[in-house]
Amino acid sequence: MQSLDLKDLKIAIVGAGYGGAAAAKALSLLGADVTVYEQAGRIREVGAGIGLRPATMNRFRQWGIHDAIAQVSSPSAYFEILTPTGAPILKESWPADGEQTRTHLIHRGDFIEALLGALPEGMVRLGHRLEGVEDKGDGAVLTFADGTTAEADLVIGADGIKSVVRQQLFSDQAPVFSGEHAYRAVISVADAHGMVTDDNLRMYIGRGTKVYLLPLRHRDQVSFDITALHPDGTWTPQVTKEDMLRTVEGFDERLVDITRGLDMGTVNIRAVYDIDPIDTWHSDSVVLIGDAAHSMLHHQGQGANSAIEDAGALADALSRAGHLKEGLAEYQAIRKPVTDKLQAVSRQGWTEDEIDEVFPGQTPETTETPDIPASAATKE
Template sequence: MHLSDLKNLKIAIVGAGYGGAAAAKALSLLGADVDVYEQAGRIGEVGAGIGLRPSTMNRFREWGIFDAVAKVSSPSDYFEILTATGERMMKEAWPAAGEQTHTHLIHRGDFIDALLGVLPEGMVHLGHKLETVQDKGDSAVLTFADGRTAEADLVVGGDGIKSVVRRELFTDKAPVFSGEHAYRTVIDVDDAYGMVVDDNLRMYIGRGTKIYLLPLRHRNQVSFDVTALCPDGTWAPQVTKDALLATVEGFDERLVNITRDLDMNTVNIRAVYDIDPVDTWHTDSVVLVGDAAHSMLHHQGQGANSAIEDAGALADALRRADSVKEALALFQATRKPVTDELQRISRQGWTEEEIHEVFPGQKPASAAAPQE
């Protein structure tokens, strides 16, 4: 699109998570008039650490925000997969994009703060819970729970796995339960029983359970993440310390000790969900990005990275195409084959034997998300 057309483009982004915040930065750099509407009254990201791949970091370099992210993250050289008792199964260098760009490990909260911190003041509007989206063809109207409305030439649905935009315009299929629970927290390095010796991610695999240790050197902390098979699909289940300890039985005693020492009030406990691939991500004036378009399981560590890549690809498409309609078609053609494959691979987290042991005669991925 011509520069003058981009500068006259009014864009409304629903959701201030990874995809929404990144899209806001990328699209505002085109000169468009961008507003972000977030349902929360304040921004806060729970959970633990994630890895930002070189392609993601290169997007930040392109947008001029590399340093803002780098100063709250730690570069990493490789990751290891080990048995429950610590025997190495695989050691693999992170793929690099040139000598200067490495994978960076970061806390989710620091990541959101860094993204929002580079947006112009007043761009993000909190306390806007979306109720409906009306697609008018060449524009769309958002209606919020308090009756306020906003109209834009382009609406970007970055509102996550429970996306209202997706439900209203694309599909009403519910999120899909994976048959897993994720238990995530952050602890001091000093409380990790000497298991954190560098800045590299390690994953320990036992029967039905995986434990991730992801160093956050810039915080002097480590992200401790236990993912375990469990038939309870309650969105936010109640789990006792004894139940959590049972999932790590047979692991390296140091990992068991870390689990035993946890303050359960600091542990984020969630049943793990994704969504089936969405056939179409866009109309002529509305498009989905990030988890709203392709929420995936965390086994490949690609959720946040895919959201950032979506933001960059959407900006690229708007720059190259002759119209918003053509840009959205180009965006989907570019990104959907990639994320469909990542969703497929991410679902291959367990062996059939392990799944049948926990879910005898069942297929856990057939369960729909509970209503909140």
């Protein structure tokens, strides 16, 4: 399939998150007829800050939206891993593609707003909750909760970790609980007790707890994240301020003070899940991208970046292919080995046992600098 043929391809994308919006942009630039179906009645991205890698930023440059992303993000030079009380463990430069393309830190809401703002008006249709998908071989049919249907030559499932598309066509395995909770909030730099003075990510690690400070200084804020061991796998668990304070006992008092000062009404609380790798991402007329294909834990900070790379790789593969299924197979062959590895590495988070391996028989505050993989510090 040459790129000219894409102008005759009708594509339905399920989900208007990072991967869905990026795929819509990339494929529409190639001339495809794209419609995005999103279950939410309005787009409201909760959460906190993420890091966008150079490969992701280069995709945005290719699609003509780099400047829009750069305007609502901050370039970052390095990240640090520290002990709970702030002693240095590791400091490493972020990946960069020369001076032109740097790693950028961005708020999730600004990110999705910029992505969706780059799409033509009317391409995204809100209030469409998917109930069923059927691959007919030469096309696919979507059925929505309101009884309406949509037909397309290609359906792209970008509907996240609880993907209906994945569960109906590719794998009915349930998401896997990591044994952790994530507590996330965005606070003002003024409320960070002097801990944010530059644009560099810092992660403080203790036994069973990681605390991230990700600056968003372009909006005078900081993303504050506690990831802590917890046995409760409820998707949105009930957690009190006292529960959160217990996770940061022994940490720098300023981190404790930040936690104590949080408005619980603004804290996003969730149990942390991923999925096991699945064997196949596509059928004749349906394909998965992003979390629907390979949801992973956030320890590598690769979820959003992987979704963007999926979108770019899918568009590239379809533009080169002789026919649709050939392009889908090439896309899977390129991306699945990469994301399988990232899923596995992301599961190597800092549990108490793994802390003991790094700091045998001692607390992090009293040990010398261990050999910690740099990938442990990256943050989504």
